[in-house]
Amino acid sequence: xxxxxxxxxxxxxxxxxxxxxxxxxxxxxxxxxxxxxxxxxxxxxxxxxxxxxxxxxxxxxxxxxxxxxxxxxxxxxxxxxxxxxxxxxxxxxxxxxxxxxxxxxxxxxxxxxxxxxxxxxxxxxxxxxxxxxxxxxxxxxxxxxxxxxxxxxxxxxxxxxxxxxxxxxxxxxxxxxxxxxxxxxxxxxxxxxxxxxxxxxxxxxxxxxxxxxxxxxxxxxxxxxxxxxxxxxxxxxxxxxxxxxxxxxxxxxxxxxxxxxxxxxxxxxxxxxxxxxxxxxxxxxxxxxxxxxxxxxxxxxxxxxxxxxxxxxxxxxxxxxxxxxxxxxxxxxxxxxxxxxxxxxxxxxxxxxxxxxxxxxxxxxxxxxxxxxxxxxxxxxxxxxxxxxxxxxxxxxxxxxxxxxxxxxxxxxxxxxxxxxxxxxxxxxxxxxxxxxxxxxxxxxxxxxxxxxxxxxxxxxxxxxxxxxxxxxxxxxxxxxxxxxxxxxxxxxxxxxxxxxxxxxxxxxxxxxxxxxxxxxxxxxxxxxxxxxxxxxxxxxxxxxxxxxxxxxxxxxxxxxxxxxxxxxxxxxxxxxxxxxxxxxxxxxxxxxxxxxxxxxxxxxxxxxxxxxxxxxxxxxxxxxxxxxxxxxxxxxxxxxxxxxxxxxxx
Amino acid sequence: xxxxxxxxxxxxxxxxxxxxxxxxxxxxxxxxxxxxxxxxxxxxxxxxxxxxxxxxxxxxxxxxxxxxxxxxxxxxxxxxxxxxxxxxxxxxxxxxxxxxxxxxxxxxxxxxxxxxxxxxxxxxxxxxxxxxxxxxxxxxxxxxxxxxxxxxxxx
Amino acid sequence: xxxxxxxxxxxxxxxxxxxxxxxxxxxxxxxxxxxxxxxxxxxxxxxxxxxxxxxxxxxxxxxxxxxxxxxxxxxxxxxxxxxxxxxxxxxxxxxxxxxxxxxxxxxxxxxxxxxxxxxxxxxxxxxxxxxxxxxxxxxxxxxxxxxxxxxxxxxxxxxxxxxxxxxxxxxxxxxxxxxxxxx
Numbered sequence: 009x010x011x012x013x014x015x016x017x018x019x020x021x022x023x024x025x026x027x028x029x030x031x032x033x034x035x036x037x038x039x040x041x042x043x044x045x046x047x048x049x050x051x052x053x054x055x056x057x058x059x060x061x062x063x064x065x066x067x068x069x070x071x072x073x074x075x076x077x078x079x080x081x082x083x084x085x086x087x088x089x090x091x092x093x094x095x096x097x098x099x100x101x102x103x104x105x106x107x108x109x110x111x112x113x114x115x116x117x118x119x120x121x122x123x124x125x126x127x128x129x130x131x132x133x134x135x136x137x138x139x140x141x142x143x144x145x146x147x148x149x150x151x152x153x154x155x156x157x158x159x160x161x162x163x164x165x166x167x168x169x170x171x172x173x174x175x176x177x178x179x180x181x182x183x184x185x186x187x188x189x190x191x192x193x194x195x196x197x198x199x200x201x202x203x204x205x206x207x208x209x210x211x212x213x214x215x216x217x218x219x220x221x222x223x224x225x226x227x228x229x230x231x232x233x234x235x236x237x238x239x240x241x242x243x244x245x246x247x248x249x250x251x252x253x254x255x256x257x258x259x260x261x262x263x264x265x266x267x268x269x270x271x272x273x274x275x276x277x278x279x280x281x282x283x284x285x286x287x288x289x290x291x292x293x294x295x296x297x298x299x300x301x302x303x304x305x306x307x308x309x310x311x312x313x314x315x316x317x318x319x320x321x322x323x324x325x326x327x328x329x330x331x332x333x334x335x336x337x338x339x340x341x342x343x344x345x346x347x348x349x350x351x352x353x354x355x356x357x358x359x360x361x362x363x364x365x366x367x368x369x370x371x372x373x374x375x376x377x378x379x380x381x382x383x384x385x386x387x388x389x390x391x392x393x394x395x396x397x398x399x400x401x402x403x404x405x406x407x408x409x410x411x412x413x414x415x416x417x418x419x420x421x422x423x424x425x426x427x428x429x430x431x432x433x434x435x436x437x438x439x440x441x442x443x444x445x446x447x448x449x450x451x452x453x454x455x456x457x458x459x460x461x462x463x464x465x466x467x468x469x470x471x472x473x474x475x476x477x478x479x480x481x482x483x484x485x486x487x488x489x490x491x492x493x494x495x496x497x498x499x500x501x502x503x504x505x506x507x508x509x510x511x512x513x514x515x516x517x518x519x520x521x522x523x524x525x526x527x528x529x530x531x532x533x534x535x536x537x538x539x540x541x542x543x544x545x546x547x548x549x550x551x552x553x554x555x556x557x558x559x560x561x562x563x564x565x566x567x568x569x570x571x572x573x574x575x576x577x578x579x580x581x582x583x584x585x586x587x588x589x590x591x592x593x594x595x596x597x598x599x600x601x602x603x604x605x606x607x608x609x610x611x612x613x614x615x616x617x618x619x620x621x622x623x624x625x626x627x628x629x630x631x632x633x634x635x636x637x638x639x640x641x642x643x644x645x646x647x648x649x650x651x652x653x654x655x656x657x658x659x
Numbered sequence: 660x661x662x663x664x665x666x667x668x669x670x671x672x673x674x675x676x677x678x679x680x681x682x683x684x685x686x687x688x689x690x691x692x693x694x695x696x697x698x699x700x701x702x703x704x705x706x707x708x709x710x711x712x713x714x715x716x717x718x719x720x721x722x723x724x725x726x727x728x729x730x731x732x733x734x735x736x737x738x739x740x741x742x743x744x745x746x747x748x749x750x751x752x753x754x755x756x757x758x759x760x761x762x763x764x765x766x767x768x769x770x771x772x773x774x775x776x777x778x779x780x781x782x783x784x785x786x787x788x789x790x791x792x793x794x795x796x797x798x799x800x801x802x803x804x805x806x807x808x809x810x811x812x813x814x
Numbered sequence: 815x816x817x818x819x820x821x822x823x824x825x826x827x828x829x830x831x832x833x834x835x836x837x838x839x840x841x842x843x844x845x846x847x848x849x850x851x852x853x854x855x856x857x858x859x860x861x862x863x864x865x866x867x868x869x870x871x872x873x874x875x876x877x878x879x880x881x882x883x884x885x886x887x888x889x890x891x892x893x894x895x896x897x898x899x900x901x902x903x904x905x906x907x908x909x910x911x912x913x914x915x916x917x918x919x920x921x922x923x924x925x926x927x928x929x930x931x932x933x934x935x936x937x938x939x940x941x942x943x944x945x946x947x948x949x950x951x952x953x954x955x956x957x958x959x960x961x962x963x964x965x966x967x968x969x970x971x972x973x974x975x976x977x978x979x980x981x982x983x984x985x986x987x988x989x990x991x992x993x994x995x996x997x
Contacts, residue, residue, distance in 0.1 A: 604738050
């Protein structure tokens with residue numbers, strides 16, 4: 009019954025989206041004003057209905073209703089509660105429903121709260137949002153119905169891929185999804201603004217909180233995903249340039265560029281066409297990423313089964329939305345009038361520089377991700393990995409991070425180099441000193457980590473300088489957000505560079521009682537024993553580790569065997585200190601009864617994820633600051649309007 | 660607050676400079692990427708290709724094939740293994756130091772990442788990731804041409 | 815931008831669309847390369863590879879290539895107890911056996927007790943069941959998933975490959991293919 013309700017509600021929402029599209033566009037035509045009042049309520053209703061449908065699917069998974077095909081294929085009655093819940097979106101159909109849910113709910117929120125934008129632009133935006141949603145409704149309802157019943161209930165579910173049965177993964181995809189789909193709002197705003205030729209500061213201000221919100225979720229999602237890959241794959245790495253990872257990085261890069269150019273447009277009324285284009289590109293990257301992952305066109309660690317039919321459907325959506333939006337951009341952008349001018353030495357120019365660098369990295373990542381596909385068309389099979397991505401993206405990333413130290417100190421519109429040279433000297437000196445220190449004390453490390461440490465240290469200092477000379481209590485939250493975000497990036501870079509420069513590894517076959525050492529840590533294998541969990545059994549090693557002869561801690565790396573469905577996974581064990589992390593993996597038993605064990609000592613690697621979280625926190629500060637500002641402005645406007653009305657009455 | 664301020668450069672020129680910078684960056688990036696890709700992409704080989712036209716020593720490549728039965732040996736250190744990957748036409752000795760993936764057994768398919776050193780393929784990483792529902796595309800294509808003999812041979 | 819050099823920015827503005835067009839063409843080629851379709855059919859018309867699978871259950875013998883050349887067309891069903899669509903197609907397999915079709919099974923990465931439970935609840939249409947824990951036969955006959963069903967003619971040549979579960983509406987088509995394989 010629940011499944012039928014969920015499906016019915018989903019169809020109704022799709023019907024409302026059709027109405028919303030129709031009403032929105034007719035309201036824009038002369039004489040269509042009658043329908044204008046309908047659009048906002050329709051958007052809100054649509055959001056509510058889809059949310060209801062998604063709740064129905066969650067309920068089916070929690071109840072483990074095995075007469076529903078999706079549940080039977082992806083869940084299991086023995087599965088712990090949290091993984092039943094995560095099973096809802098841990099599969100193709102469920103994740104597409106989540107996608108539509110986020111899209112429709114955010115459309116509803118836009119309809120409820122957006123008051124700054126010109127009414128016709130807002131109507132066009134909501135119509136655009138309905139148009140985009142419709143494609144995904146069609147996809148869900150016609151080719152991947154999540155509520156499909158089995159002719160006969162299955163006796164037991166097939167479970168969830170053991171590699172994916174992990175608490176981090178339960179919340180990782182939805183976090184990224186909120187980010188991807190949040191960018192659809194920016195996309196719709198861009199479409200709306202292009203249709204009504206209303207590209208200006210109001211458009212940028214309306215769009216900015218959505219971009220910021222989506223960007224925060226993407227940042228958290230990427231950080232968490234990287235940590236997940238780090239501790240579950242058991243390879244000790246944290247970023248593999250895997251297509252799935254690239255699919256999440258590309259929208260982030262575009263959103264970062266969009267965030268900064270929207271800022272310029274909002275406060276300086278410059279970079280108009282560029283900002284609109286980035287608004288289109290950011291969501292396009294989300295869709296391209298999703299397509300690359302879902303169609304199975306690229307093989308990857310996280311591979312989904314290849315399904316050309318599904319791929320064609322998403323591809324058709326891509327063609328309609330991205331192709332359509334870029335064509336609209338081409339037609340309309342030449343009529344978007346030029347914004348304010350700025351000098352080559354100004355905050356705007358520094359932001360343009362970084363935008364270009366971000367787009368450069370984006371292009372590099374996209375090209376590297378697609379390259380295997382290109383060569384395959386000519387019959388050669390290749391894979392592209394870190395030897396390409398790392399140095400080539402660094403060529404853009406390093407100038408960008410250097411500029412990040414300077415840009416925020418510059419004035420808008422026009423500035424003189426002499427004004428900031430004294431301030432910039434501090435981080436420049438730090439960068440030089442760090443470089444010198446690395447060269448002298450740690451010779452032999454590769455060039456990229458070396459530069460990373462130097463630039464990271466400089467950026468971590470330079471990011472605080474914009475606060476110099478400000479009254480800290482009166483500094484707006486959005487400035488704090490920028491400072492914290494930039495600082496976070498510097499910290500993350502330090503962590504990554506340190507990991508890459510100073511990690512040590514020990515691989516050994518050990519008997520119980522044997523000792524080993526890795527970096528400053530001495531290790532002893534105490535025991536290997538079987539342990540059991542709810543749906544897995546494991547061999548668990550007990551390893552005691554002590555840092556430079558200090559007190560010992562114990563770690564428990566496991567090799568797990570899952571029963572439903574059958575599968576195996578290594579569960580690495582971590583011990584975190586303030587200055588680094590010990591990483592332990594238990595491998596197989598050799599013919600001679602010794603156990604393969606692998607250890608890493610990774611100095612300062614936690615800074616990497618701490619930095620990522622700081623970046624997201626900076627975004628959050630900025631978002632709170634912006635929203636508070638908007639609310640205040642609205643209230644003041646209301647007050648003025650109220651007074652005016654009263655005065656009129658008194659007259 | 661209007662468009663007169665241009666910092667000494669004429670507005671026309673300023674736009675031109677910005678556009679030029681962007682253009683140079685774009686072209687530079689394209690050339691750079693093309694160069695790096697042609698150098699750094701690692702090609703996929705099956706043993707027959709490797710025997711016919713060996714790549715230069717030390718270049719990162721990937722090797723896919725079947726682990727020959729009875730060829731797997733562990734060295735005294737307990738973590739280095741030697742085995743032979745074959746495709747029915749050629750046989751390539753492989754050395755790998757590390758923890759083998761769970762699905763890695765004799766007679767199964769494997770994709771190894773690494774490089775040729777002498778006549779041995781030294782693997783950094785073994786991917787034995789074909790599970791019940793999924794065969795890596797490269798393996799899938801290889802089997803279409805060659806697996807028949809391989810399966811027969813490895814029995 | 816357009817005020818001063820409408821022509822130049824006019825071209826630049828179409829650049830994103832052009833890039834997207836290139837991407838689109840590339841992906842279309844990737845998605846529909848003939849090779850992808852060939853994989854399914856590469857083994858059709860070829861004889862079965864030599865294999866000798868041990869019995870997967872106590873009451874049915876294992877599976878060898880030689881035994882499958884009976885002079886009469888038969889089905890080879892690749893399945894597993896952990897696969898939900900395999901349960902879905904069980905009634906259709908039962909219907910086929912009732913029509914006198916002989917079916918051999920290859921159980922992929924399965925355990926005896928799971929398999930026994932599966933066969934007890936959905937019926938056992940198989941004449942023989944081979945145990946393929948390494949997916950070697952599965953790979954050897956060009957199958958990449960479960961369930962898949964192959965029509966094998968009397969000389970042990972693969973005549974047809976059915977990917978995914980056999981639905982009720984597929985049964986006449988399978989019977990037709992078996993009849994074709996007779997000639």
